[in-house]
Amino acid sequence: MAVTESAVVPVGTPGESEGVRDTGPGAAERARAAHEGILRRQSARESAARTYARALPIVPVRARGLTIEGADGRRYLDCLSGAGTLALGHNHPVVLEAVRKVLDSGAPLHVLDLATPVKDAFTTELFRTLPPRFAERARVQFCGPAGTDAVEAAFKLVRAATGRSGMLAFTGAYHGMTAGALEASGGATDVRVARLPYPQDYRCPFGIGGDRGAELAARWTESLLDDTKSGVPLPAGMILEPVQGEGGVIPAPDTWTRRMREITRARSIPLIVDEVQTGVGRTGAFWAVEHSGITPDVMVLSKAIGGSLPLAVVVYHDDLDVWQPGAHAGTFRGNQLAMAAGTATLAYVREHGLAERAAAVGARMLDRLRPLATEFDCVGDVRGRGLMIGLELVDPEGPPHPDPDGPRPAAPELAAAVQRECLRRGLIVELGGRRSSVVRLLPPLTISDEQTSAVLDRLADAVSAVSATARGDRRHGRDGEQGADGPR
Ligand code: PMP
Numbered sequence: 286m287a288v289t290e291s292a293v294v295p296v297g298t299p300g301e302s303e304g305v306r307d308t309g310p311g312a313a314e315r316a317r318a319a320h321e322g323i324l325r326r327q328s329a330r331e332s333a334a335r336t337y338a339r340a341l342p343i344v345p346v347r348a349r350g351l352t353i354e355g356a357d358g359r360r361y362l363d364c365l366s367g368a369g370t371l372a373l374g375h376n377h378p379v380v381l382e383a384v385r386k387v388l389d390s391g392a393p394l395h396v397l398d399l400a401t402p403v404k405d406a407f408t409t410e411l412f413r414t415l416p417p418r419f420a421e422r423a424r425v426q427f428c429g430p431a432g433t434d435a436v437e438a439a440f441k442l443v444r445a446a447t448g449r450s451g452m453l454a455f456t457g458a459y460h461g462m463t464a465g466a467l468e469a470s471g472g473a474t475d476v477r478v479a480r481l482p483y484p485q486d487y488r489c490p491f492g493i494g495g496d497r498g499a500e501l502a503a504r505w506t507e508s509l510l511d512d513t514k515s516g517v518p519l520p521a522g523m524i525l526e527p528v529q530g531e532g533g534v535i536p537a538p539d540t541w542t543r544r545m546r547e548i549t550r551a552r553s554i555p556l557i558v559d560e561v562q563t564g565v566g567r568t569g570a571f572w573a574v575e576h577s578g579i580t581p582d583v584m585v586l587s588k589a590i591g592g593s594l595p596l597a598v599v600v601y602h603d604d605l606d607v608w609q610p611g612a613h614a615g616t617f618r619g620n621q622l623a624m625a626a627g628t629a630t631l632a633y634v635r636e637h638g639l640a641e642r643a644a645a646v647g648a649r650m651l652d653r654l655r656p657l658a659t660e661f662d663c664v665g666d667v668r669g670r671g672l673m674i675g676l677e678l679v680d681p682e683g684p685p686h687p688d689p690d691g692p693r694p695a696a697p698e699l700a701a702a703v704q705r706e707c708l709r710r711g712l713i714v715e716l717g718g719r720r721s722s723v724v725r726l727l728p729p730l731t732i733s734d735e736q737t738s739a740v741l742d743r744l745a746d747a748v749s750a751v752s753a754t755a756r757g758d759r760r761h762g763r764d765g766e767q768g769a770d771g772p773r
Pocket of ligand 1: 368430431432433434436459460461462526530531559560561562563587588
């Protein structure tokens with residue numbers, strides 16, 4: 286498997302020269318001063334709502350594959366990957382070549398939603414990768430360049446097609462930050478969607494997990510829809526993530542996904558599958574719906590489909606295509622560079638079997654990480670699918686669950702400590718989940734075996750350090766602070 290950057294790089298050492306570098310006397314001090322100045326100006330000028338920048342005080346200046354180099358010369362292994370966007374890692378040669386080709390060709394960069402050869406190639410490649418049964422009757426709407434805009438488009442589409450307005454969404458969901466998408470997300474407070482239980486083993490709302498917990502979740506969904514006094518009128522659609530990412534890396538069992546398909550089909554409710562994060566090989570199938578074999582009515586796609594540049598589309602069954610011209614207009618729906626980068630990425634993932642590789646590498650990572658839950662009492666659960674992996678940090682001293690094998694309380698302060706310790710060891714990880722207590726890994730699908738080992742070693746070492754400190758703190762009666770839900 287071809288990996289395009291030097292495999293594992295030591296932390297804290299400046300990289301070899303690429304382009305013009307300051308290597309004269311005092312260069313390291315100048316680099317550190319520049320780095321600190323940029324961070325200082327960022328915190329003085331940017332919004333209180335900034336997210337990742339708070340926990341990751343780094344200033345990326347160069348990146349290749351899994352590796353990022355900061356302005357201070359430090360190098361990091363990046364398992365955040367632009368929140369799961371970078372299927373091929375940073376600056377993959379095929380992506381750079383595709384972008385350069387458009388730039389050198391004299392093609393217009395801004396075209397609204399007009400037809401272009403670049404767009405035609407993207408649509409052809411996208412349809413080629415989609416599940417065939419879905420693709421054969423599919424239409425695509427290019428959206429404003431963010432996953433959340435494609436979610437809004439999906440809602441608008443099914444509302445226009447059904448004449449109904451309600452929406453079914455799940456506990457723990459994350460669909461974006463614009464009004465409609467936010468309302469369908471688990472953290473919403475001002476809500477007009479009906480919330481249904483998403484199946485999960487570790488914190489199963491029915492206390493049993495497994496197939497039985499998932500079946501009860503499905504029955505609850507059925508009963509809400511069929512009970513004429515449930516308070517949930519027949520909705521315009523149901524939206525679900527095949528694996529909840531921001532919700533804490535919770536893969537839905539395939540049987541449950543199939544049950545959702547049967548339940549919605551039997552009641553003529555369009556099923557919207559949000560594959561913004563799970564798409565393009567991430568979960569070990571090109572599209573996560575392939576695991577369960579369902580054919581959704583609508584798929585929402587973004588992140589990796591733009592090959593690291595902004596792009597979002599909604600793809601749907603042509604029966605639903607009854608909305609009016611201009612129903613989801615927007616100026617920036619024709620990003621030619623993103624389409625070219627996306628075409629190259631989709632083709633590369635398909636041609637190099639990277640979904641299969643994600644399945645194999647992800648399984649190996651889980652095998653190595655699962656023992657951490659036995660070794661360290663602050664690791665409550667290790668779970669994932671493909672290269673979406675999460676470790677849930679818990680408070681081992683917290684009030685026990687009524688069920689002796691049940692989960693301990695979430696420990697956001699320990700998760701944040703693991704993230705910090707990872708960063709000290711040159712590893713960038715994301716936090717997610719309820720109360721930001723899940724340490725998340727989203728490495729590029731091109732990660733090599735050697736890099737995988739380096740990531741796992743650093744993570745295990747960070748968990749070990751945090752566990753030792755937490756034990757020491759407990760012995761000395763010190764407490765951590767509680768956190769809220771973290772960045773997306
Ligand atoms: N849906 C899912 C499943 C996501 O993970 C995200 C982003 N994390 C979104 C929608 C929103 O995408 P964006 O941030 O591009 O608006």
